[in-house]
Amino acid sequence: MERRDFIKKSTFFSIGGLLIPSLCLSSCRNELLFKDLKFNGKVIIIGAGAAGLYAGYILKSKGIDFQILEASSNYGGRIGKLSGFANFPLDTGAEWLHGKNSIAGELASRSGAKITLDNSDEKYWFKNQIVSSLPKDINAIFSREKNLPDISFKDFAIQEGFGNEYKNIVEGIAGDSGAAASRISAYWKIKEEENWISGDDDFKFEETYFDLIDSQIVSKIQNNIQLNTIVKKINYTDSTIEITDSFNNTFKADKVIITVPITILKSNAIEFIPSLPLDKTNAFSKIGMDAGMKVFLKFNNKFFDQNIIGGSTSASYSDESIGKLQDDNVLLAFIMGEQAEYLTSLGSDIEIKNALLQELDSMYNGQASASLISYYVQNWTTNPFIKGAYSYSTIGMGNAREISAQSINKKIYFAGEAMNLNGHHQTVHGAMETGYREVINILKDINK
Numbered sequence: 001m002e003r004r005d006f007i008k009k010s011t012f013f014s015i016g017g018l019l020i021p022s023l024c025l026s027s028c029r030n031e032l033l034f035k036d037l038k039f040n041g042k043v044i045i046i047g048a049g050a051a052g053l054y055a056g057y058i059l060k061s062k063g064i065d066f067q068i069l070e071a072s073s074n075y076g077g078r079i080g081k082l083s084g085f086a087n088f089p090l091d092t093g094a095e096w097l098h099g100k101n102s103i104a105g106e107l108a109s110r111s112g113a114k115i116t117l118d119n120s121d122e123k124y125w126f127k128n129q130i131v132s133s134l135p136k137d138i139n140a141i142f143s144r145e146k147n148l149p150d151i152s153f154k155d156f157a158i159q160e161g162f163g164n165e166y167k168n169i170v171e172g173i174a175g176d177s178g179a180a181a182s183r184i185s186a187y188w189k190i191k192e193e194e195n196w197i198s199g200d201d202d203f204k205f206e207e208t209y210f211d212l213i214d215s216q217i218v219s220k221i222q223n224n225i226q227l228n229t230i231v232k233k234i235n236y237t238d239s240t241i242e243i244t245d246s247f248n249n250t251f252k253a254d255k256v257i258i259t260v261p262i263t264i265l266k267s268n269a270i271e272f273i274p275s276l277p278l279d280k281t282n283a284f285s286k287i288g289m290d291a292g293m294k295v296f297l298k299f300n301n302k303f304f305d306q307n308i309i310g311g312s313t314s315a316s317y318s319d320e321s322i323g324k325l326q327d328d329n330v331l332l333a334f335i336m337g338e339q340a341e342y343l344t345s346l347g348s349d350i351e352i353k354n355a356l357l358q359e360l361d362s363m364y365n366g367q368a369s370a371s372l373i374s375y376y377v378q379n380w381t382t383n384p385f386i387k388g389a390y391s392y393s394t395i396g397m398g399n400a401r402e403i404s405a406q407s408i409n410k411k412i413y414f415a416g417e418a419m420n421l422n423g424h425h426q427t428v429h430g431a432m433e434t435g436y437r438e439v440i441n442i443l444k445d446i447n448k
């Protein structure tokens with residue numbers, strides 16, 4: 001997405017264009033995959049999102065016994081597909097391939113999936129007008145070579161002269177990073193993405209991200225996925241780990257890879273016996289993950305621009321037909337952080353739709369209400385197994401991700417986008433990298 005793009009570019013700037021990969025991609029993956037690492041035990045993976053599915057895919061390729069336990073009735077986690085709403089399929093969660101130099105990029109190219117560079121025009125809702133550019137370049141403040149201070153995005157922007165009139169623009173930038181500007185650390189946001197290597201162009205799938213994962217990964221491991229299985233307890237006292245679900249069914253494993261969202265770990269929805277170490281739970285609490293939703297609005301004409309940043313109800317709107325074969329007039333409201341909290345608090349999808357229409361009407365002289373055909377709200381915050389959008393970098397977070405990602409007693413391994421240490425957190429390919437990493441960690445531990 002364009003908004004994401006300029007943060008990434010700033011990151012590259014901040015390290016003088018020198019991109020040093022901290023996770024080798026194809027070459028290293030092949031080397032490790034085909035190295036003679038063996039394991040005869042059983043691995044249970046908790047969660048069938050990108051991380052869990054990819055971990056399963058790698059285990060399968062190594063001939064290792066595994067099972068994926070998924071709480072919901074679908075696989076994919078924060079990747080989902082909405083068919084039938086428009087004359088093209090929509091991504092209810094992850095949508096953009098953020099750079100091709102990644103596991104997901106490789107999968108896309110191998111599969112022949114059609115992707116389109118998203119170079120849509122960006123405009124701003126600024127001082128109650130739609131403008132093509134802003135008086136002052138706000139992008140530049142996050143593209144410093146020096147370290148930014150460990151204060152909020154919001155305070156840093158104000159300090160740099162982007163006060164109240166830029167408030168919603170700053171929220172738009174922050175929203176793309178998954179939270180309100182007051183909650184994201186300017187320093188850690190940039191610092192954590194220093195190792196970003198997947199590329200700074202964003203691509204859209206002609207089909208959906210879900211189709212890629214479904215056809216390339218799930219098709220190979222479908223029989224190993226058990227849906228509707230809410231893991232409640234993990235007892236790793238003995239060498240065989242016992243997992244209990246909400247119906248009191250038990251499962252036995254030698255190794256467990258946990259891939260649930262950080263919100264689930266923070267909420268203690270899963271009981272660990274013995275309890276997780278305090279430094280681990282403290283580290284979880286320092287990783288942010290706030291509310292997030294996508295709302296699709298279908299209209300009978302295209303009165304809107306390709307991208308608008310700066311709304312106070314939704315900091316970002318974009319044209320969903322970009323990169324698609326068909327051209328229904330679908331506008332996506334991409335809503336994160338406090339704006340998503342506020343809309344969730346309205347209590348119903350109709351209220352959410354009305355609030356967005358009110359804002360769009362003010363931007364486009366009432367055309368939104370006059371031409372609405374239908375709408376669809378995907379609120380990730382109210383999904384009981386997700387409870388938010390994606391992890392973000394908080395003020396003072398330090399090495400919280402590193403501690404969170406450490407395995408326990410060579411039995412319990414942690415994956416998922418929030419556990420990505422290569423700057424690829426918040427993404428599908430970042431989640432996949434962690435699934436891969438933990439399979440390798442298991443194999444390394446066994447073969448030491």
Ligand SMILES: Cc1cc2nc3c(=O)[nH]c(=O)nc-3n(C[C@H](O)[C@H](O)[C@H](O)COP(=O)(O)OP(=O)(O)OC[C@H]3O[C@@H](n4cnc5c(N)ncnc54)[C@H](O)[C@@H]3O)c2cc1C
Pocket residue numbers: 046047048049050051052069070071072075076077078079092093094095096097098229230231232259260261264269270292293294380385386388389390415416417418425426427428429431
């Ligand atoms: C609105 C939105 C837009 C996004 N846009 C993009 C984008 O354009 N590009 C991009 O790359 N990324 C995007 N992302 C981020 C991306 O979707 C995630 O980083 C990635 O999908 C996370 O994968 P994961 O495997 O770490 O976690 P998840 O996908 O959350 O998978 C975890 C799984 O664990 C399951 N689970 C939870 N609790 C339990 C339990 N107790 N027992 C068993 N199972 C459990 C959940 O149901 C879930 O299926 C977006 C995310 C959102 C929300």
